[in-house]
Amino acid sequence: MSDHSSSYVPSNGFTRWLDERLPVLRMMHGQFIDFPTPRNLNYFWTFGGILTFCLMVQLITGIILAMHFVAHGDHAFQSVEHIMRDVNWGDLIRYTHAVGASMFFLAAYIHMFRGLYYGSYKSPREILWILGVMIILVMIITAFMGYSLPWGQMSFWAVTVITNLFTAIPFVGESITQWIWGGYSVGDPTLNRLFSLHYLFPFVIAALVGLHIWALHVVGSNNPTGVEVKTEKDTVSFFPFYIIKDGFAVIMFALLFAWFVFYAPNYLGHSDNFIEANPLQTPQHIVPEWYFLPFYAILRAIPDKLFGVIAMILAICVLFVIPWLDTSRIRSVRYRPLYKPFFWLFVITCLALGYLGAKAPEGYYLLASRIFTAYYFIHFLVVMPVVGLYETPKEVPDSIADSVLGKEATSETAQ
Amino acid sequence: MSSDQNDVGRRDFLMVAAGSFAAVGGAAALWPLIDQMNPDASAKALASVEVDLAPIKDGQAITIMWRGKPVFIRKRTAQEIAAAEEVDVNDLPDPQSDSARVEKPEWLVLIGICTHLGCIPRGQAAGDLHGDFGGWFCPCHGSHYDTSGRIRKGPAPRNLEVPPYAFVTDSKIKIG
Numbered sequence: 001m002s003d004h005s006s007s008y009v010p011s012n013g014f015t016r017w018l019d020e021r022l023p024v025l026r027m028m029h030g031q032f033i034d035f036p037t038p039r040n041l042n043y044f045w046t047f048g049g050i051l052t053f054c055l056m057v058q059l060i061t062g063i064i065l066a067m068h069f070v071a072h073g074d075h076a077f078q079s080v081e082h083i084m085r086d087v088n089w090g091d092l093i094r095y096t097h098a099v100g101a102s103m104f105f106l107a108a109y110i111h112m113f114r115g116l117y118y119g120s121y122k123s124p125r126e127i128l129w130i131l132g133v134m135i136i137l138v139m140i141i142t143a144f145m146g147y148s149l150p151w152g153q154m155s156f157w158a159v160t161v162i163t164n165l166f167t168a169i170p171f172v173g174e175s176i177t178q179w180i181w182g183g184y185s186v187g188d189p190t191l192n193r194l195f196s197l198h199y200l201f202p203f204v205i206a207a208l209v210g211l212h213i214w215a216l217h218v219v220g221s222n223n224p225t226g227v228e229v230k231t232e233k234d235t236v237s238f239f240p241f242y243i244i245k246d247g248f249a250v251i252m253f254a255l256l257f258a259w260f261v262f263y264a265p266n267y268l269g270h271s272d273n274f275i276e277a278n279p280l281q282t283p284q285h286i287v288p289e290w291y292f293l294p295f296y297a298i299l300r301a302i303p304d305k306l307f308g309v310i311a312m313i314l315a316i317c318v319l320f321v322i323p324w325l326d327t328s329r330i331r332s333v334r335y336r337p338l339y340k341p342f343f344w345l346f347v348i349t350c351l352a353l354g355y356l357g358a359k360a361p362e363g364y365y366l367l368a369s370r371i372f373t374a375y376y377f378i379h380f381l382v383v384m385p386v387v388g389l390y391e392t393p394k395e396v397p398d399s400i401a402d403s404v405l406g407k408e409a410t411s412e413t414a415q
Numbered sequence: 416m417s418s419d420q421n422d423v424g425r426r427d428f429l430m431v432a433a434g435s436f437a438a439v440g441g442a443a444a445l446w447p448l449i450d451q452m453n454p455d456a457s458a459k460a461l462a463s464v465e466v467d468l469a470p471i472k473d474g475q476a477i478t479i480m481w482r483g484k485p486v487f488i489r490k491r492t493a494q495e496i497a498a499a500e501e502v503d504v505n506d507l508p509d510p511q512s513d514s515a516r517v518e519k520p521e522w523l524v525l526i527g528i529c530t531h532l533g534c535i536p537r538g539q540a541a542g543d544l545h546g547d548f549g550g551w552f553c554p555c556h557g558s559h560y561d562t563s564g565r566i567r568k569g570p571a572p573r574n575l576e577v578p579p580y581a582f583v584t585d586s587k588i589k590i591g
Contacts, residue, residue: 160532184454184458184482184483184484185484187483187485189455279480300570303570305570306530360475361556361557
């Protein structure tokens with residue numbers, strides 16, 4: 001795919017001169033203008049573009065916020081109030097950044113479920129998938145660090161609880177935790193390093209996104225049928241078809257984004273974060289942001305501290321190996337009657353864990369979170385390998401063009 | 416021929432020596448970059464505090480800061496001491512006798528940080544919940560501690576930690 005010949009023709013003397021020295025325009029043209037893309041992509045394939053938009057929004061608003069934020073234990077909370085009240089457009093920029101984190105995760109989760117449904121992690125897209133899992137891991141760390149910066153009660157106690165996870169490590173846990181804190185408790189040194197790394201990691205994400213797109217353009221996009229591109233008939237050029245489609249999807253997504261920013265900017269936040277951090281008082285009820293709730297539910301479902309932490313980390317890291325856990329010969333769940341109900345059960349499991357992560361871990365809530373945690377892992381470690389072996393898939397179309405135009409139409413054009 | 420072989424031996428030695436030198440140098444250069452994150456001397460300098468116990472009445476508890484952490488000091492009543500001492504140590508999740516956790520029975524000194532995930536248990540102020548065992552109760556994930564600060568119920572793995580402290584006079588302690 002990436003080696004398809006770019007139809008780029010330099011249009012004037014300068015671009016001809018540039019093309020002989022640094023063929024960057026040729027590369028861009030080949031990858032984003034006449035790049036052959038499956039003709040049957042649905043709107044779930046627009047989330048790559050939407051995520052690029054989200055990353056840009058976070059980078060731009062974040063760099064601006066850093067111009068006004070003070071990373072000091074005594075001043076951070078005040079400087080965020082200063083951004084909200086005094087800085088020109090400060091409230092808009094900060095709300096966009098805060099809501100933007102939620103929108104970023106919303107789009108990333110849809111993008112991941114898309115990959116799971118259509119088997120986009122299967123050969124030859126393993127590296128593409130693994131890079132994606134690395135991106136979500138770095139996103140989780142970055143979002144957590146960003147949430148700590150306003151230095152409100154929820155920020156402070158979220159940092160306390162999460163850094164205390166490291167004390168679960170046998171023998172060296174205590175020293176590692178103090179090393180992370182830069183003291184004997186969460187304090188000013190901790191805030192400073194979280195800020196430094198929160199500024200760094202988005203650029204790591206951007207680099208990983210570059211590799212992710214590179215890997216995508218080597219093997220080409222998957223598509224709803226899961227059938228590989230065979231002839232030119234199966235594809236259309238990226239411009240104008242998918243530029244327009246992605247652009248339209250980004251605008252639709254931006255509407256939802258804007259609705260939150262302008263009408264419910266605090267809906268996804270927590271009121272306790274309007275109280276300045278107090279190391280002597282823990283809030284009555286600690287909950288993470290919504291996008292971490294499923295993982296938080298898994299952490300609390302397990303009665304042992306160390307194993308709870310391990311399970312939470314494995315919940316993400318298991319995604320690295322699913323290209324080898326899935327034994328199915330075909331990709332798309334569309335043609336997998338036996339696996340399909342399990343897929344939707346997995347989606348329900350993730351939503352249920354999200355709901356339970358916000359509830360007190362007691363009684364039936366605790367029982368339910370244990371059952372769903374068990375299924376979360378059973379799905380990957382048992383259902384994926386076993387169902388693939390015993391399933392008889394439905395008939396898969398011969399080609400992408402066949403699935404779009406019907407068999408007769410394509411054989412006619414072939415004659 | 417023989418001088419060639421000597422050369423090979425010498426080259427290997429030079430390669431290994433240069434390699435080890437670079438490795439040691441690299442590690443030595445890396446250490447400051449890692450160690451800068453550890454608590455520095457100014458943090459360590461705040462590592463001990465003295466507390467006057469004279470104004471504290473029976474059954475009263477105070478909270479002071481030590482190394483950025485809350486320390487609970489409670490002057491226990493006779494009933495609280497009795498309740499802590501009569502428990503069968505073998506039934507506890509983290510077995511420890513009450514006498515091993517105090518210098519003097521009426522004074523209980525604890526680091527007020529839940530050993531589960533670092534929240535601050537309630538039970539210091541007069542109107543607070545004390546949990547099912549009359550000590551402290553952590554609101555984050557529901558750990559109950561008794562009148563000796565020992566974990567009795569809930570997810571916390573260990574008893575509330577006792578900081579290093581000593582009586583300087585009969586009514587004054589030095590923590591740290």
